[in-house]
Amino acid sequence: MKITFCAYDKPGSVGGPVTWLMHLLPSLQEAGFSVNCLIFYHVGSSGPLTTHLLKNKIPFKGTQFNYYTEENISWLLGQLQSDIPHVFVPNLVVPAYLATPWIKKAGIKMIGISHSDDPFYHAIQKEFIDGKTSFRLDGMVVVSKELEQQLKQSPNKEKIVLERIPYGVIIPEQKSMWSGDALKVVYVGRLSEEQKRISEVTKSFCKMVTSINGVEAIIYGDGPDKKNVEEILNADGKDLPISLGGNIPSEEIQKKLLDSHVIVLLSDYEGLPISILEAMACGVVPVCLDMKSGISEQIKNGVTGYIVKDRNHDFFKAISSIKHNYKQWDFLSNNARKLIEDNFSQARCHKAYADFFNGLKVSSLLQEIKMPKKFELPPVNPYLARADRRKPKLSLIEKIKFKARAIKQKIF
Template sequence: MADLKTDRKIKVVFSAYDWAGNISGVSTWITELLPRLQNFGIESHVDILAWDSTGFLSETLRQADISCECTVLTGDTELRARGVAERVLRHRPDVYVANNVLPGLLMSGLLGRLGIPAVGVLHAHEPFYEAVLERFVRGRPQDRLAALVSVSDDLQRLAMNLNTDRNLHLCQIPCGVSVPAEDPARSVERPLRILYAGRFTDYQKRISDVADAMRLVVRQIPGTRGVLVGDGCDAARVREILRSELADGLVELTGALTPEQTRTKMCDADIFLLLSDFEGLPVALLEAMGRGLIPIVCRIRSGVSELVEDGRTGLVVDDRAQGVVNAVRTLAGDIAMRRTLSGNARSRVIQSFSSEVCTQKWVSLIRMLADSRTQLNADFALPRHLDLAEPHSAHHPEDTRVAGSQISAGSQNWWHRLMGQKALRRLKRTIWK
């Protein structure tokens, strides 16, 4: 690939969510990407919308001296969207990456007409992102994005099938990860360790099934151990399922760890377990495979299939219980197979999903948009009433026009799945204060 370095400085504003206890793959991706963009003359500022208080993303960006500003989400959808637009216009960037932040996506069309091309990002195959396609790709012309990035081939195909705007740039760019120069050494003499890293929630992640699979494995296969990294609203359920295994030292619950601490745990494990209902291209899976862990995953429609080829770069199961046990038993009894799959998994990530490869794709997109944008209208003032895209039911509760109020019964259920009860109580106090 051609050298993309240049003396010209380009300024980009990214939008992102943050919250107390945030350990999301999206946040990890941002903290990895932005310092690398600096090497190509791209200066970044992150406009953070916090659901309750700041968390991992804000702290990590400040430690890395990346410019950021945090705003607690209050008010209705129009107020939030207006606030995002005002802050973006204050920075006068060459490009705006709305990412998956709904208030930013709602202002993308207007910002584009003012001379700031906007980029959305599809991170997963779920209703929220399908609604993003409906509203900001094939919706009203005045609401459309300048570019849309999909993290997987599956999402890219979905976007291409719905797009009718020749001026909208569709790109497939995975969330690249850093890969160690050398594969961590693993002794075959120690117990075989199976690792899960992610949110402890049954919604999407099926954490109860993960815990139950770990329980079956360590009880049925001698010389195996389980490690679960993370936290979330269903953590108590996990502890209950694994009560006996925790007492016997067969399973470890680490609680929430920083990305660096999680990577250290990965280097001491052999197998990575992911049993989600849906995914995009999970950052945790990429990082695990890049460190030589053998993935065991479910057969779901997602970008996971781009990484895990059954019998070559990992194992694919159709059963979240005994199917996982059988897969681990196969690996436990075949050291040569483990070494082959581990090496293949690591090679797959290095070849197509490393930070270096993915950063260059982002640089190319940002440069293209910056070079083709119109002159920024410096005298423009936002209208008193914003003509926003129609609300979509899949954007509840982020869009208060759908919910009818900031915190309704439905939104409580949704946020319980994502954040847990304590974080939701803090969110209520923030909004209703």
């Protein structure tokens, strides 16, 4: 079976969906699938995904993300036509979802991925499961129970294949150890105000190390709001045991986690955060804000970590409780690691994907992908608009002028 995935890449790219794809594709290839990837570059050059695919000898094609959606759809259809797959996974690329009608007409299965409980993925469901029939996906994989329950509310749930496959992570032989001296608390992820609330997290870290003796903090990652973090650390974190650890490659982050004791995630929403799974696999205790999706599947409050109600008092209370009770940390640490071993190993995740793809009824008679003269697309969804810029429609007068110029150029 041939499967083509779609993705974004850029220098220093971080985040769960990138890490997930970097590990999944080589595993599917080893399982006997023919896999490749179509990549859009955001800032003109490649990033860790491209490097990883080259290293693992996985075929891919890449191009700059074009300004107009129609141009991106045309590029995708052209690439798919040159190497027609049985299954196409648009992943989180909006133009790839909008190419659905022309891809499905060729007999290719369209399988979406829902990575997070946020307006973007809610809009994907609205447009490509609950929207026009011609744009409806053949199936959707979700990463958490909450996302699964949301999709089961769709009136079209019986018309698609629905599968829940949690992310999986590598479980190291060693685990985090703490002697009871300084408690190392870390944040790992995008430095972004949207969703991650990184300025509030940074301020909370500064208050944490000030109010609780023997606590150190490191913020790992990169993102659009890194400058905000630096400004807060220069002002509120000066001379405190708190630092910005930089953007750590995915293959090296495990070493940093094994040297940590607590990982913090205080986002507004998530899907199934890989950073927390990776940390728990190392025996690092998670302290996370209460959210609908993902967190409740990973953390049983007081057993595998702590779920807090806010980024202030309840958060500080949880950190203080851990700092002053080594036995409690050890209990949480061992339980966290055991949970990952039993439910979220990378081997389990990859086998689930292999079984899912093998279970699809794919066509043995794939047809040519026909490039339309004009793309008839649904109206732009405001929650997808950031990645969906349409070509402006010419007025009748503009069309007449355009044709006149074209005729004049031919004559002369």
